Amino acid sequence: MNGFRTTMLLAALTALFMALGFTIGGSGGALVALLVAxxxxxxxxxNADRIVLAMHGAREVDAQQCPEFVGLVAxxxxxxxxPMPRVFVIDSPHPNAFATGRDPAHAAVAATTGLLGLLDRDEIEGVMAHELGHVRNRDTLIMTMTATIAGAISMLANFGLFFGHDRDREGGNVLATILAVLVAPFAAMIVQMAxxxxxxxxxxxxxxxxxGKPHALASxxxxxxxxxxxIPxxxxxxxxxxxxxxxxPGMARAGDSLFSTHPDTGNRIALLQQMAAELGVRPSRPSAGIAASVPTTRRKVSALDPRGRR
Known part of the structure; x- marks a missing residue:
């Protein structure tokens, strides 16, 4: 997605938020909505990075505690x-990773122990390169902004359901208010997911x-x-x-639907394989994993079963 399209979608979210405020409270409501946003x-x-990392119980690791993983990211x-991001590990069998932070100078990347136990070194390298791609593209800030505005729209819509009728009794349109508070969060969700x-x-x-390893990222x-x-x-x-x-995503979804936070995995893999063909890159042999070098504070579990069964 190019920068212009992203800017237009962010502008649409902001306009939607202000329009909802206007529907509920007139020009004053629009102004209050803008100030709250x-x-x-x-x-x-x-504070987004601290909030997200604390939410996941992530713990920061350094080159002494986790030399192979931190060295790979470096x-x-x-x-x-x-710039070198802060590196975090999340003690969870659920295999996933993410990046956060307001800009490249304040970035952090995190991976779960489930991911580190499931993938080999080349695949982990591909995943962490993907997360650094988010940092380089400044996606972490953009996604924080969209999530914040979308959340504010939902909050304002809930407020409107309870308090928007006072203005309706003074001559406003009851149907317009009801439609606004019902449709606005739905529209915001679609824009955020897009x-x-x-x-x-x-x-x-x-x-x-x-x-340099599109096949490893696809795998x-x-x-x-x-x-x-x-895995939950x-x-x-x-x-x-x-x-x-x-x-x-945390659950399987088929196709690039409007209600999916991620593109279809099959489509992503196909594009990476096409990119590998264009670059003339061939698949490499499976490499060793790095999970054994990552200290954990919990009982070691299989990456395929949260109960520890294979």
Whole structure:
């Protein structure tokens, strides 16, 4: 997705938010909506990474605690010409990864122990290159902004359901208010998901370029999609908005539907294979994993079964 389209979608979200405020409270409501959106975006701009990492119980690791994983990320960051991000590990059998932070200088990348146990080194390299692609493309800030505005729209719609009728009794249109508070969150969700899907395609391409291993990233996506669809992710279940953060969704979905936070995995794999053919890159042999070098604070479990069975 190019920058112009993203800008237009963000503008549409903001306009939708202000229109909902106007429907509920007139010009004053639109102004209040704009001020609330600005305050929420300012707060998330400075604190989104801490909120997201705390939500997942992520723990930061350094080169002494986790030399292989941190060294892998450091090498990719140099290749991408990015500052070294903070590196986090999440003790969870659910295989996934994400990036967060307001800009490349304040970025963080995180992977679950389930992912590190499921993938080989080349595949992990492809995944972390994908996350650094998000950082390089500044997707982490964009996705934070869209999630914040979409959340504010839902909050305002709930407010309108309870308090919007006072203005209706003074001459406003009851039907218009009801339609606005019902349709606005739905429209915001679609716009947010459209931005997320487009950003995943861009990060896949960037990740393949940074790692130089599009086949490894394609293989990782196939494994992660299967694993994530069968292993619960309590964080995403408690906070559905977190689903857009991950490299793969938390449950299996067919096709690029309007209601999916991610593109179809098969389509992503096909594009990566096409990219590999264009670059003349051949699949490499499976490499060793790095999970054994990652300390965990929990009982070791299989990456394929949260109960520890194979």
């Amino acid at each position: 600005g305050a929420m975006n300012l707060f998330t701009f400075w 090498g990719l960051a140099r290749r991408a010409n990015l 931005i997320s899907r487009g950003r995943e395609y861009g990060a896949d391409r960037a990740g393949a370029e940074i790692s 990782a996506l196939a494994k992660l999609a299967q694993g994530a669809a069968h 992710n309590p964080v995403a279940e408690r906070n559905p908005a977190a689903a857009a953060l991950y490299i793969v």
